[in-house]
Amino acid sequence: MILKSQVEWALHCCAILAGLPSGRYLSTKALAELHGLPKEYLSKALQGLSQAKLVESTLGPSGGYRLALRPADISFLDVVEAVEGKERTFACNNIRANNPCRPEGFCDTGPCAIARVMWDADEAWRARLRAVSLADLLGTLEKDIPPALLRSTSEWVLKRAG
Amino acid sequence: MILKSQVEWALHCCAILAGLPSGRYLSTKALAELHGLPKEYLSKALQGLSQAKLVESTLGPSGGYRLALRPADISFLDVVEAVEGKERTFACNNIRANNPCRPEGFCDTGPCAIARVMWDADEAWRARLRAVSLADLLGTLEKDIPPALLRSTSEWVLKRAG
DNA sequence: GACAATACGGATATATTTTATCCGTATTAC
DNA sequence: GTAATACGGATAAAATATATCCGTATTGTC
Numbered sequence: 001m002i003l004k005s006q007v008e009w010a011l012h013c014c015a016i017l018a019g020l021p022s023g024r025y026l027s028t029k030a031l032a033e034l035h036g037l038p039k040e041y042l043s044k045a046l047q048g049l050s051q052a053k054l055v056e057s058t059l060g061p062s063g064g065y066r067l068a069l070r071p072a073d074i075s076f077l078d079v080v081e082a083v084e085g086k087e088r089t090f091a092c093n094n095i096r097a098n099n100p101c102r103p104e105g106f107c108d109t110g111p112c113a114i115a116r117v118m119w120d121a122d123e124a125w126r127a128r129l130r131a132v133s134l135a136d137l138l139g140t141l142e143k144d145i146p147p148a149l150l151r152s153t154s155e156w157v158l159k160r161a162g
Numbered sequence: 163m164i165l166k167s168q169v170e171w172a173l174h175c176c177a178i179l180a181g182l183p184s185g186r187y188l189s190t191k192a193l194a195e196l197h198g199l200p201k202e203y204l205s206k207a208l209q210g211l212s213q214a215k216l217v218e219s220t221l222g223p224s225g226g227y228r229l230a231l232r233p234a235d236i237s238f239l240d241v242v243e244a245v246e247g248k249e250r251t252f253a254c255n256n257i258r259a260n261n262p263c264r265p266e267g268f269c270d271t272g273p274c275a276i277a278r279v280m281w282d283a284d285e286a287w288r289a290r291l292r293a294v295s296l297a298d299l300l301g302t303l304e305k306d307i308p309p310a311l312l313r314s315t316s317e318w319v320l321k322r323a324g
Numbered sequence: 325g326a327c328a329a330t331a332c333g334g335a336t337a338t339a340t341t342t343t344a345t346c347c348g349t350a351t352t353a354c
Numbered sequence: 355g356t357a358a359t360a361c362g363g364a365t366a367a368a369a370t371a372t373a374t375c376c377g378t379a380t381t382g383t384c
Contacts, residue, residue: 001163001164001165001166001246001251002163002249002251002252002253003163003251003252003253003280004163004370004371004372005253005255005371005372006371006372007252008252008253008254008255008257008276009257011276011280012257012258012276015276027329027330027331028330028331029329029330033262034260034261034262035257035258035260035261036257036260037257037260038372038373038374040373040374040375041372041373041374043331043332044372044373046331047331047332047333050331050332057330057331057332058330058331058380058381059329059330059331059332059379059380059381059382060328060329060330060331060380060381060382060383061328061329061330061381061382061383062329062330062381062382062383063329063330063331063380063381063382064330064331065331076279076280076283084163087164089163089164089165089251090164090165090169090170091164091165091167091170092170093167093170095170095171095174095197095198095199096174096197098196098197098198098199099196099197099311099315100195100196100318101311101314101315101317101318102311103311106311109306110306113299113302113303113306114170114173114174114177114299116302117238117290117291117294117299118165118173118238118291120290121238121287121288121290121291122287124286124287124289124290125283125284125286125287126283127286128279128282128283128286129279129280129283132279137275137276137279140275140278141275144271144272144275149261149263149264149265149268152263153261153263155263156262156263162330162382166341166342166343167342167343168342168343189358189359189360190359190360191358191359200343200344200345202344202345202346203343203344203345205360205361206343206344208360209360209361209362212360212361219359219360219361220351220352220359220360221350221351221352221353221358221359221360221361222351222352222353222354222357222358222359222360223352223353223354223357223358223359224352224353224354224358224359225351225352225353225358225359225360226359226360227360324353324359
């Protein structure tokens with residue numbers, strides 16, 4: 001089990017969009033070049049973000065994407081779920097129902113005990129992702145990335161932002 | 163992203179094995195029938211548990227599997243990792259390295275800030291799974307399952323246990 | 325108004341992973 | 355000796371992830 005690479009792509013793109021001056025748009029083409037990703041396929045991930053209302057898009061030349069909310073109001077979980085879906089990472093197929101000892105018409109009162117544990121862990125995972133926002137990420141990146149690279153990247157992006 | 167169904171199968175099988183009187187073995191065939199699963203493929207999951215030293219096997223008629231440790235000493239995480247592998251659920255492909263603004267020979271000092279958040283969430287997920295043992299599961303099941311079904315299933319299993 | 329660049333959705337193709345089956349071997353109970 | 359088992363390897367089928375292509379509508383620029 002591993003998250004799609006589109007999740008990674010979407011997070012990096014959101015980090016860039018979060019660093020953009022408010023109101024500016026950045027195109028799929030620029031985001032793909034910046035990260036060395038296939039433009040057409042990255043586009044699918046960005047469309048996912050758009051459908052989840054995390055970003056807004058505009059058409060035409062100088063078109064592209066910008067965040068639809070403030071960076072502090074978008075969590076890692078929002079982005080992950082926009083791309084990966086909201087389904088839990090453990091699917092209970094209720095195989096206990098196949099137990100040949102079960103009387104006819106036996107009906108379970110609640111979800112399987114195993115599923116409850118797995119879903120509990122899933123929720124712990126989501127809680128962590130929910131607790132970190134794009135604003136938090138920006139703060140970390142500013143500490144992580146050498147100022148020179150931060151500045152040159154910012155210039156590269158602004159030159160392409162509509 | 164979703165866990166393999168083999169994880170679910172392995173957990174249910176471990177629950178049964180944990181309920182077995184000490185020293186008794188139960189075959190793949192019996193476990194497959196009990197849960198309505200394809201015997202040959204379930205066998206692969208059980209072999210994973212065996213390689214992880216969570217269960218022991220014995221050959222020949224009346225052969226099968228039993229737990230290699232006490233139920234209290236086997237966690238959900240042990241079982242999940244035995245089947246699903248120990249790799250983290252988020253793979254960092256370090257796409258930041260593709261940034262065209264990077265100077266030649268630039269070298270990152272540590273893991274990507276995005277990966278750190280994702281790995282932190284992954285660890286929270288594992289911590290929850292690590293905190294629940296097969297003994298805990300047995301306790302829950304005894305409360306969940308009607309005594310009659312618990313007893314009939316136990317008899318069904320014992321009739322087939324070598 | 326013509327043109328170019330864009331987002332978007334649908335269709336298709338390729339690669340990888342998951343699910344499943346089959347078979348031969350060694351081991352063990354009877 | 356026979357039958358039942360675990361085990362590993364090979365293979366196949368199905369599902370999913372990855373990737374590309376194309377047509378449409380929209381919008382900024384000339």
